[in-house]
Amino acid sequence: MKVIADLQLHSKYSRAVSQKMNIEELFFWSKMKGIGLIATGDWTHPLWIREIKEKLVETGRGTLRLNSNLKKTVFSNLFSNLKRQSFSLQEQDTEFLLATELSSIYSQGGQTRRVHNLVWVPAISSAEKIIRELNKRGCNLGADGRPIVGLTSKEVLQIALEVDESALVIPAHAWTPWFALYGSKSGFNSIEECFEDLSDYIYAVETGLSSDPAMNWRIPELDHRSIVSFSDAHSGPKLGREATVFDLEELSYEAIREAVMDNASNLSSPRRRGSVDSRLLGNDRNKISCTLEFYPEEGKYHFDGHRNCKVRQTPEETRERGTQCPVCGRPLTVGVEYRVQELAKRDPINTVKKIDDNGVRWLYHPQNMHPPFVNIVPLLEIISEARHAGTGSKGVQEEYEKVISSLGPEFHVLLKADFDDISRASDARLSEAIKKVRVGDIYIDPGYDGEFGKVKVWKDDGEDVVEDVGKDQMSLF
Template identity: 30%
Template sequence: MLPVNADLHIHSPYSMAVSRFMQPEQLLAGCVTKGIQVLGTGDALHPVWRKTWEPFLQNDAGIVVVPTGEVEDERRVHHLILAEDFSQFAELQALMEGTCKSFATTGRPHIYLSGEKIARHAHSVGALIGPAHAFTPWTSMYAYCTGVADCYGSEPIDFLELGLSADSSYGAAIPELNGIPFLTNSDAHSPHPDKLGREFNRLDVRDATVKGVLDAIRQGHVVMNAGFFPEEGKYNRTACVRCFTQYPLEEAVRHGWRCPADGGVIKKGVSDRAKELSGGSAPQPRPPYVHILPLGQIIQTMEGVSSPNTKRSKAIYAEFIGRFGNEINVLIDAPVAEIRAVHPKVADAISALRNGTITLHPGGGGKYGTFSLG
């Protein structure tokens, strides 16, 4: 078996608020720098984007390119679709023609069908499907549905994407998810290394092909998930959307979901939602989830500068890539002693991340969480 790092959910310039630099050349170069061997195309229901990718399906970088796309259903729930070939997305587009305003106007189309019907169409063409960023409080399965059956009816799901708001622990105790592989992807709107691959999966594949990648997901050969601390998310804790005061769930219920301080709406946090869904069940074993932060962000913090794009930060980043080959190697695999030879403070931060000794200040109500390293 061959371990590969895969990021299977990104977007194209045909989606809203996406960088115009999200082009195949830049994305493939970004994968090499990041350490991603498998990349989803994103937005594969868009006919022009499919044509844009065709010359790059076989590429000098050796990146396995997987046709992928995200859709929004009639309840505004988002779904991630993975296929072996662009022709399957063309067939899927034909099956769903007339159910959205136009597949040519947006990379992530709003389909006026239920999740069950979309999943049935996806399976009919041989594609895989599962809920995208399932725990976020907006446009997700667990935001708008009581569970898998409520969202997909009798149609099975092939995986569940955790999203930036959750790690494996949030789903491990939910009984209906037992046996369903968890995916972690970047949902990147920019090819910069602080976005592309900021969350990724390590898969064991029999061969480095699109079929090999999809078979690994079908067979549950996800050997590691990597991504942010959920506490960094804007809606991790139950909190007021106006003043960001955080509340225990029972207190929020007692206040009728209105902040007593300013009358703002109290938004249920992802952490509390996951506990509700577990029903008190014991967590089931899952592959390891490794919490990471983008290397540029670590350098920025350790250097005390305003941005990872300062001249000094970029020079340090380039030194790390030159020494270790790619960013994921630095964050997860390289010995701390070797990292220390390049930058002692960054080595201390990565050691703290690996040991789980950072201090987290959870976000809530729309305000990002913060952390301190060391």
């Protein structure tokens, strides 16, 4: 079974997060997007773990689902405005996985380090044990849904594994300058430098919005680790802006864990923990099928720059001009593209481009060392440009709901829906826009220093640029 998963997000108890981000909101937007497995987020926060226990029930497979009474309420209230025509939002249930994010700020190697790590566990009891261990160490878990802990990344990993051998720790948005494993401002140059003798327990990294898998393929230590992507959503509509598609025998924590560990069979000296038999690594039963990616140029740290002075530089320009702002003289924020080039041990990967029967361009590793990926643009953004109105405007919101009601969840509309059906549900302009997005015929003004890049489907002068890509028959999910 193919499951679209978004396993990094935040609740209303995290800073700069919508106060609507409760369990019901997560469930609602998961259904709208077509997400089958969603993170709970923020389970270290005392009020949020209480809400998780009140509103979700454990399935016995390491996942959670809405309790039956709440599910009825959600469908009767939140979905009441949708006129379900050709599909039912109730066809496939959405389940939750206990996933949180910890912000480690500490000193190591004579430098201040700031690294965010995802922590996944299969049971509420395991989450509560980790909470107790963090409280013992003086962590102020009630201060924020993504708490700052004065523990090293290695210590976080060690605590998680000692509590539950099947726990997974994954470096989040691995290239973000300020708070990431490889971050230019306060990160490390390698997984081993960060996690030391426990580095073989890091089976994956999360790309973040400003990098894509092809950029990560340039790093040799990631050859035998999984590369996953999630939204890091702070509001419901942002769910699924990045996601990972799993191909599983059944939807369970153990199957997800096995899929993430799949590439680890080739680590140089892997240390095994937990219930996944080493013979199952490199398996054909549970694996990552593909990832759905933000265009990395749209990420807010892709290029180098200084936002206050409106200075933006490519890595090549930074190497020529230096890392000081030419306007004010302060340090530039060195972006993800530069940092990848700095740590890369090989030239840029020439991806193999293939177009499927639905007109979607997929990008493959030339040696198939990693799953393929596709770049997407959120449907609200596409409708916004097609209608010349903001994503939050009433007209765009109504059009979005109309399209979803007629055709199915957002990922189906973006990647599978027939163009004639899109025209009937909306109009020819939206159908044309989605067709252009599927093949990558778009324009991006890259982001830098906290400023998101800007994606345009149509160039201002109306000229089109069509990439020359090959065609192949595929069905990734």
